[in-house]
Each structure stands twice: as C-alpha cells, then as structure tokens.
Amino acid sequence: MGQKHEMVGHVIVLVSGLSDQAFVTLATNDMYCQGALVLGQSLRNHRTTRKLVVLITPQVSRLLRVILSRLFDEVIEVDLTDSADYIHLAFLKRPELGVTLTKLHCWTLTHYSKCVFLDADTLVLSNVDELFARTELSAAPDPGWPDCFNSGVFVFRPSLETHGLLLQHAADHGSFDGADQGLLNSFFSSWSTADIHKHLPFIYNLSSNTAYTYSPAFKQFGSSAKVVHFLGSAKPWNYKYNPQTGSVLDQGSGSVSQHQTSFLNLWWRVYHRSILPLYERIGHEEVHASPGHTTCLTGGGVPCANSAPTADGMCADSTPGAREPCANSPEGSRQPWPAEDPLERTMVVEESCASPGARHSEDMIGWPETETSAGVMCDPLSPASPQFADLTETQTSSPPADKAEGGPREEPLEASPERPVDATRDPSPPDALEVISIEEKVKVLSPEEQRRKWEEGRIDYMGKDAFARIQEKLDRFLQ
Numbered sequence: 001m002g003q004k005h006e007m008v009g010h011v012i013v014l015v016s017g018l019s020d021q022a023f024v025t026l027a028t029n030d031m032y033c034q035g036a037l038v039l040g041q042s043l044r045n046h047r048t049t050r051k052l053v054v055l056i057t058p059q060v061s062r063l064l065r066v067i068l069s070r071l072f073d074e075v076i077e078v079d080l081t082d083s084a085d086y087i088h089l090a091f092l093k094r095p096e097l098g099v100t101l102t103k104l105h106c107w108t109l110t111h112y113s114k115c116v117f118l119d120a121d122t123l124v125l126s127n128v129d130e131l132f133a134r135t136e137l138s139a140a141p142d143p144g145w146p147d148c149f150n151s152g153v154f155v156f157r158p159s160l161e162t163h164g165l166l167l168q169h170a171a172d173h174g175s176f177d178g179a180d181q182g183l184l185n186s187f188f189s190s191w192s193t194a195d196i197h198k199h200l201p202f203i204y205n206l207s208s209n210t211a212y213t214y215s216p217a218f219k220q221f222g223s224s225a226k227v228v229h230f231l232g233s234a235k236p237w238n239y240k241y242n243p244q245t246g247s248v249l250d251q252g253s254g255s256v257s258q259h260q261t262s263f264l265n266l267w268w269r270v271y272h273r274s275i276l277p278l279y280e281r282i283g284h285e286e287v288h289a290s291p292g293h294t295t296c297l298t299g300g301g302v303p304c305a306n307s308a309p310t311a312d313g314m315c316a317d318s319t320p321g322a323r324e325p326c327a328n329s330p331e332g333s334r335q336p337w338p339a340e341d342p343l344e345r346t347m348v349v350e351e352s353c354a355s356p357g358a359r360h361s362e363d364m365i366g367w368p369e370t371e372t373s374a375g376v377m378c379d380p381l382s383p384a385s386p387q388f389a390d391l392t393e394t395q396t397s398s399p400p401a402d403k404a405e406g407g408p409r410e411e412p413l414e415a416s417p418e419r420p421v422d423a424t425r426d427p428s429p430p431d432a433l434e435v436i437s438i439e440e441k442v443k444v445l446s447p448e449e450q451r452r453k454w455e456e457g458r459i460d461y462m463g464k465d466a467f468a469r470i471q472e473k474l475d476r477f478l479q
C-alpha cells in the first residue's frame with residue numbers, strides 16, 4: 001500500500017515534471033515562422049511529452065499567429081521595448097543586438113523549470129526528450145569553432161535573475177559576433193572546460209552541411225543524428241520544392257551537397273504534408289466563420305469567440321503573452337490539435353504502406369522512396385538502419401516530371417532569401433507542373449505601413465530591412 005502511494009506520488013511528480021518543461025523557439029517574422037512550424041511539427045511527430053512554446057515579436061502577422069497556435073501550446077509575444085532602459089539604449093546604439101536580445105527572452109519563461117531552446121531553422125529527427133536530463137547551459141560544439149557552443153540548441157533554466165545578468169552583459173560587453181552566440185559564449189564562458197556533461201553530442205545539433213567538410217565522420221555517426229540545423233544564410237524556406245519528386249529544385253548548380261539536399265527534402269516534406277494543410281484549414285475556417293465571430297489568439301493559442309482582436313491579433317481581453325487559455329472560448333472552438341492533427345493522419349496512412357517495416361517519410365531521409373496511392377512515402381527497401389543510412393550514397397533522382405513535360409524548372413538550386421513568402425497558396429496536391437515556393441504574400445506592406453514601422457522602431461533588421469536588402473535596392477536604383 002505504501003509502495004502504491006509512493007508510486008502514485010512518483011507519477012504525480014513525473015506528470016508535473018513534464019508539464020513544467022518546454023521546448024522553446026523564436027520567430028521574429030513570418031519567414032522564420034515557417035521554420036518554427038516545421039520544427040513544432042517534427043517535435044509532435046516524434047511524440048514529445050513536453051510543452052511547445054514559440055516566442056514571436058510584433059512583426060509576426062495575425063495569420064501566422066493563428067497557424068502557430070495550432071501547433072504550439074503557447075505563442076508568446078515579446079517586445080524589445082519591454083527591456084530595461086539601459087538595455088534599450090544599448091540596443092539603439094547597436095541594432096544588430098535586436099535578434100540577440102529577443103532570443104534571451106527565453107530566460108523569462110519562469111513558469112517552466114527547465115527548457116530546451118531550438119532555433120527555428122532546426123528539424124527534429126527523433127524524440128529528444130532526454131535532453132531535459134541535462135542542466136544549464138548544455139549545448140553542442142559549434143562546427144566552425146568547437147571551443148564555442150552553437151546557440152541553435154541549448155538546455156537552460158528560466159530565471160529572471162539570469163535574464164537580467166545576460167542583458168547587463170549585453171549592454172556592458174556587446175557580443176563578439178554581434179549576435180546571441182557570441183554573447184552566450186562569453187557569458188557561459190566555462191562551457192568548454194568545466195563540465196563535459198554540458199557538451200551535448202554533435203548529433204543534437206548537426207549542421208546540415210557538415211558532411212561537406214568531414215564526410216567520413218558523417219558516414220560513421222550521421223545515422224544517429226537527432227536534430228539537424230540549417231545554419232547559415234540559406235534556409236529551407238528559401239528553396240523551391242517539387243512535391244511530385246519530393247525534392248527541392250536541383251539543377252546541378254553544385255553549391256549544395258548531397259547530404260544537405262536530403263535534409264532540405266525532409267524539411268520540405270514535413271512542410272508540404274503538415275503545414276500547408278494548416279493554411280488551408282484556417283482559410284476554410286475564416287471563410288465559414290459566422291459574422292461577428294472573431295478568431296484571435298491568447299497565449300494558450302485558443303481562439304476567443306466573443307472578443308475582437310487588437311491590432312496585433314491578440315485578444316483584446318488578454319495581455320500579449322498571457323499564459324491562460326481564453327475563458328470565453330466555447331468548447332467547440334478548441335484547436336484541432338491533437339485530435340485532427342496531421343500526425344494522426346500519418347499514423348493511419350503509415351499502416352497502408354504495404355512493405356514490412358515501411359516508415360513514414362517524415363521520419364527518414366533514406367531512398368529510394370515511392371509514393372503510394374495513399375500519398376505516403378514508403379521505403380521499399382526498408383533498410384534496418386536508422387534514417388540516415390543512405391545519406392552517403394548517391395540519391396536516386398525521381399524522373400523529373402516537370403522537365404519531361406517541358407515545365408519551367410530551370411532555376412538553379414539556390415536560395416532566394418528575398419523572395420516573398422507565399423504560404424497561403426493552395427495546399428491541395430499539386431499537379432505535375434507545380435513547384436512550391438514560399439512567398440511573402442501575407443506580409444506585403446504598403447509603403448506607408450513600412451514607414452510607420454520604421455518610425456516606431458519596429459525594424460526587421462534580419463529581414464527586409466537588413467543592410468544587404470537596402471544595399472540591393474540602392475544598387476538597383478543606381479543601375
């Protein structure tokens with residue numbers, strides 16, 4: 001009996017332990033939201049038992065807030081102007097610290113006892129809940145300078161005190177790389193020497209292009225990779241994807257390695273199968289919403305039926321970042337996750353793969369793959385090895401249906417960062433000629449709106465207002 005009590009007590013502790021831990025990511029604009037969505041979906045696909053939190057900034061559109069709320073337990077708006085004055089001043093003098101300071105907001109999530117931060121450009125390949133056994137600050141070595149950790153994946157303990165110290169450090173010392181990684185490395189400066197348990201294995205933060213520089217190691221260890229990180233300037237959402245071939249467009253430009261292409265394909269498959277349908281579902285709901293029914297977000301991601309959203313799309317009756325689900329939300333309007341989530345669909349269709357051991361494509365990067373009538377990628381060879389078994393082989397390229405039909409597929413496999421996002425396009429199964437690119441249709445601002453944002457200090461330093469973009473415009477003008 002005593003044992004039973006102990007057991008019950010143990011279960012209670014265990015359950016509460018899970019709910020006060022979270023995976024956290026950040027998206028300051030609609031582009032990075034695409035990455036956050038795929039990341040969130042990949043965590044769901046691998047059945048994480050922890051909460052999912054996404055930090056956003058005011059630039060994120062209302063549509064993306066709604067979509068994020070379908071996948072994440074909390075969509076929390078953070079605003080740099082909330083920072084203490086001295087930080088704000090430092091920030092104004094060094095605009096590049098903007099995104100850096102935003103990432104630091106994760107330390108303010110003190111309703112969680114422990115969190116794992118994942119960059120929005122990471123993709124989870126298997127369950128990584130075991131990371132919560134680690135302590136602050138655990139991270140994997142940076143591939144460029146292994147005495148530094150990469151700040152795309154790290155375990156941390158939310159604490160307002162630590163947050164304050166980090167901001168103070170930013171104000172006093174800035175960052176040696178102008179961003180969060182330099183700052184965090186100089187703040188947690190003993191990482192490289194003090195405690196080997198804080199060194200996460202590289203498989204928890206595998207750069208998508210590392211195989212390029214150390215192929216034998218990739219061949220040896222790549223099959224156990226758990227998190228892939230698309231670090232660098234070319235992000236998955238900058239590519240175009242052909243759903244017929246299940247591949248990003250590759251016209252042999254040679255700038256992207258075989259391994260990288262496979263990771264990109266995997267990211268896009270998750271996007272195509274699970275994220276685009278969310279856009280469609282939300283578009284459908286908007287169309288069918290009864291007059292007067294406004295969908296807006298609370299921090300808990302539940303629509304509130306009876307209140308109008310504020311300008312930023314949040315419920316008027318909830319403060320941005322509020323943790324509580326909206327009280328006036330009717331039961332029936334709860335978000336479909338998890339009951340109608342694509343994950344469930346994938347589990348059903350998975351069974352329809354005829355070959356024994358067939359796996360869903362989102363869980364693997366092997367090839368060759370064939371598409372079944374149920375629309376699921378099955379691996380006819382069903383190799384016993386994990387998802388990367390074949391990454392070092394030559395990829396079997398599917399017949400380029402687009403080319404066969406003389407399609408307009410002559411673009412090289414190159415990122416087009418400035419290409420606007422068109423994630424609202426028709427997500428229904430595309431025909432053979434259709435290639436998907438994410439375009440920023442949802443975010444086309446009028447010149448007046450852009451000017452207003454500038455004047456309010458809401459500048460997208462890493463996005464459309466980045467120096468490189470402005471320079472491009474100047475160059476175009478001068479030409």
Ligand SMILES: O=c1ccn([C@@H]2O[C@H](COP(=O)(O)OP(=O)(O)O[C@H]3O[C@H](CO)[C@@H](O)[C@H](O)[C@H]3O)[C@@H](O)[C@H]2O)c(=O)[nH]1
Nearest residue numbers: 026027028032119120121151152179180181231232462463
């Ligand atoms: O405009 C931006 C830029 C970045 N982020 C967020 O910040 C993260 C880091 O930016 P990212 O473009 O992913 O940087 P990396 O290419 O990964 O470059 C490295 O350098 C960055 C700056 O130090 C670190 O944050 C990264 O973890 C590190 O991998 C992103 O994943 C997002 O979560 C945004 O939300 N909006």
Ligand SMILES: [Mn+2]
Nearest residue numbers: 119121152231
């Ligand atoms: Mn990154």
